[in-house]
Amino acid sequence: MKSKVTDLRSALKLLESLPGQLVHTNVEVEPMAELSGVYRHIGAGGTVMRPTKEGPAMLFHNVKGHPDAVVAIGVLASRNRVAALLDCRPEELGKKLYHSVDNPIPPVMSKEPALCQQITHRAEDKDFDLYKLVPAPTNTPDDAGPYITLGMCYATHPDTGQSDVTVHRLCIQGKDELSIFFTPGARHIGAMAERAEQLNRSLPISISIGVDPAIEIGSCFEPPTTPLGYDELAVAGALRGQPVELCNCVSVNERAIANAEYVIEGEILPHIRVQEDQNSHTGYAMPEFPGYTGPASNQCWKIKVKAVTHRKNPIMQTCIGPSEEHVSMAGIPTEASIYGMIEKAMPGRLQNVYCATPGGGKYMAVLQFKKLTSSDEGRQRQAALLAFSAFSELKHVFLVDEDVDCFDMNDVLWAMNTRFQGDADIITIPGVRCHPLDPSNNPGCSPSIRDYGIACKTIFDCTVPYAQKERFQRARFMEVDSDKWLKQE
Structure with missing residues (x-):
């Protein structure tokens, strides 16, 4: 039986049906710092500086400078919301992901025209401009620039031909350029880029934005649970009981998630490093999960963008780095990894x-x-x-x-x-x-x-x-159904 959630739109439809889990606004918002500033109060939570709280996901329908786009934020910024989207109880999420890693369903090529390619923009087009095409917010006034925080980066190892999906820090640096930051030794695509550089080659990459939340959660597994060569899209397939569908990119030799809202296609260039705040000169990158704004790196790699494709009336999905959304994406796969190792031992x-x-x-x-x-x-x-x-x-x-x-x-x-x-x-x-x-x-x-x-x-x-368990018995209360006393006449 197919899952009722297969992409971002069906996920939002599910949240719409749950009381208090999704709100909309038509008030104009500036993507430069203001959008994140608003959501900080609505539902960011996590390690964000107080005041903040856990609240609903939010859709901004009037983003300044992007009349045809909607920005979604906070889709995963609640453990209860993630549980609803993955169809299980909140306390069972780690265990469910653990079993999904052990029973992967690999991705397949879509037989239908890719929804993510309904509209195509190529870098050689005269009016091609990432700043205008992709409504990526700048989280704070100190940020290096607009960041793509929920881009599912997909690439293939130049030696083995094995592919993988991970999430990376991506900053728009120019009309057709992104910077990508690799934490040393922590992500598979970083290893792929290093090997391509040794071979004096560029590494084709696709960045899919606005996808099924199962992909976003599954993409955050790390070694040793998912070693180099394990495609985490197979975790999302296991979570849904059906494979993730891919499509061929239009400008590079790579694949992308077929039902994504946006896809950015490009190549990671060898032997070039980028100063992350080369445009803002603030010294900072963006707010990171510990709750501090990270320093700008001078060791980011450069992505030369070849094309942007998207759905009609696309939905840009973003998150605040220190929010509860990061806790969900990083924490639940970590729970699965820990549970799996200890359960086996x-x-x-x-x-x-x-x-x-x-x-x-x-x-x-x-x-x-x-x-x-x-x-x-x-x-x-x-x-x-x-x-x-x-x-x-x-x-x-x-x-x-x-x-x-x-x-x-x-x-x-x-x-x-x-x-x-x-x-x-x-x-x-x-x-x-x-x-x-x-x-x-x-x-x-x-x-x-x-x-x-x-x-x-x-x-x-x-x-x-x-030996002292009897001394530490908690006070035992009568088990009752308290709803009986809460019912109104």
Whole structure:
């Protein structure tokens, strides 16, 4: 049976049917900083500076300078919304993705004319201009420029012929130029570009914008769960029970997602590096998931754009870097990776895992662990070590018992306050590579940090010793159906 969500438009239609999950505005909005400034208050959440909140997704129908476009933001900025879009319960998302990785359905070529190619603009056209064709917002006044934050980058390894999809930081640098930032050693397309450069070749790439949310979530898996050569579009196929459909690009030798709203086609050029803020000279790139505006890089690669194709009346999809949307996209695949590794090593012990909002979906995980016998004492800490192996960018792991809701940070902190002693239950692992965007991962912060991006990984063991479980029974309340008392006459 086919899923009712197959692309961005059907996803928005589903959200429209759910109370309080999608709002529209026809008030004119400036894409330069104002659009994101508005959504910060409506529903950004995440690690965005307060005041902010988790709220509905939003459609802007009147974007200044782009009379024919609509901008969608916040589609994935709620775990409940993601669960509705992937047709499962919020607490089961990580497990569902884990099973999808193990049962991939590879993409196929579409047999129908591609919806993403209803209208085509080629770079040789006299009026070709990315700034006008793609309504990409600039999140803050400090940004290097307009950013494509939800572009599904698709490329093929020049040696193996294997393809992959990932999300990267893409800044419009000129009428037919983008910069793309590769976190060193962290993404497959970066490895493809490096190999193409060794061969003195450009790397064809397509950037699909406005797609099925299953693709956006699935694209954020990383090694070792999905090693080089694993096409994460197959995860989206498994989530939907049907393959993602691709089409051939019109200007480069690559494929794109056939039902995307926009596709940017181009080539990553070898032996050229771009200063990310070469147009703005602010010194900054864009707001990143830890909640800080990242510094502009002088090591971005250049994409020479060959064409832009799109649907009629296209919908541009964007997100705010530190928002709850990033927590969903990065955190849920990380939960799946951690759950899978620990379940294989010690079946039945890990009940669930949550990559919590304060860590932006990457830095922090809460593991709900059940000690079945006295010999399980200590295994919870081994599970934490496996979590660090499953996801190298993880910095902090909180361990809680099965009676603690790992998705409720108040409950997690309750466990810390009543089941944790700092001198006995903190385990530190200094000098380990973590994530370069954490500003505390800096040699100036600790003598143990030898290079930028190195951190002290820490386990906070908030579980009860197995032998003392009887002393830590939570107050037991009568189980009732409270709706009976809320019904109106």
